[in-house]
Amino acid sequence: MNILVVEDDPSVRTLVKAVLEHNGNSVSTAETAHDGQTMAVENDYEMIVLDLGLPDGDGYEVCKHLRDEGITTPVLVLSGEQETDVKVKCLKVGADDYLTKPFNTEELLARMEAIKRRTESSGDQLLTCGELKVDLLKREFMVNNEKVQLTNNEFNLLVYFLKNKNRIITQEELAEKVWDIHFDTQTNYINVYISYLRKKIREYTETDYIETIRKKGFTFRCE
Structure with missing residues (x-):
């Protein structure tokens, strides 16, 4: 490198x-x-x-x-x-x-x-979910064919959600798998980044893909 x-x-x-x-x-x-x-x-x-x-x-x-x-x-x-x-x-x-x-x-x-x-990209180059498309090789995110600018952390969070769609993911799992760090479970850090990502997606679609599961975690809904 x-x-x-x-x-x-x-x-x-x-x-x-x-x-x-x-x-x-x-x-x-x-x-x-x-x-x-x-x-x-x-x-x-x-x-x-x-x-x-x-x-x-x-x-x-x-x-x-x-x-x-x-x-x-x-x-x-x-x-x-x-x-x-x-x-x-x-x-x-x-x-x-x-x-x-x-x-x-x-x-x-x-x-x-x-x-x-x-x-780096791994597995399939493209990840899709409804109106959402992620190009792992180019590290690009599009909603309804419009490019959405994400930070590295937001992009990595989105990729993990898409690779683990339709299942409950805890805050602890996100902290460990996305950032490779063990956080105090009381920190608001994960919620803040999910809020950032949710807001950017909602600027291009009315669909709320990220569902908060009370006392359990989050689910990224894909039909």
């Missing part, structure tokens, strides 16, 4: 670059939020490893800016913060996963591989 590492700590940056290159990846690096953001916009990377604490800004803003610009490159956040709300905030601004420092390099590689699996 062609990977961008945005990290101001030289020891961490050197380690991550060495590990990734040893595993056959091409790695570019940046030390500031400005440089990382610019490089991510101007180049076609397959993944971004992004530190939260940068000298001229923070990873939250970098990630949010990239998503606002329509850049869907998967982002793995690195940070010394361990609190759940920090992880949730990262995912809300568009990050695909979160790894706490200090970390084991094997876990770094495993999480990146998990992100890659979730974002």
Whole structure:
């Protein structure tokens, strides 16, 4: 993969670059939020490893800016913060996963591989449900032949729903299977993202495909 590492700590940056290159990846690096953001916009990377604490800004803003610009490159956040709300905030601004420092390099590689699996196409290229169509290869979503812009997290959530349509899916299952993270079941994170996805679908159709099953989870209804 062609990977961008945005990290101001030289020891961490050197380690991550060495590990990734040893595993056959091409790695570019940046030390500031400005440089990382610019490089991510101007180049076609397959993944971004992004530190939260940068000298001229923070990873939250970098990630949010990239998503606002329509850049869907998967982002793995690195940070010394361990609190759940920090992880949730990262995912809300568009990050695909979160790894706490200090970390084991094997876990770094495993999480990146998990992100890659979730974002690459697998099985059939097209998933359909009523007026909805998802092209896994192009990572495109259409409703009634109109293209709908989704963030990476929204797209991955929709794909999981379509692959598991017409059955009850719990919040815990969505957290684990879509984001590969175990959340406190009291967090509102899953509901927020389902709300985002439901709202975008309803802009193009009157059909409400996502049904909330009280005290159980959600069902994506497809006839």
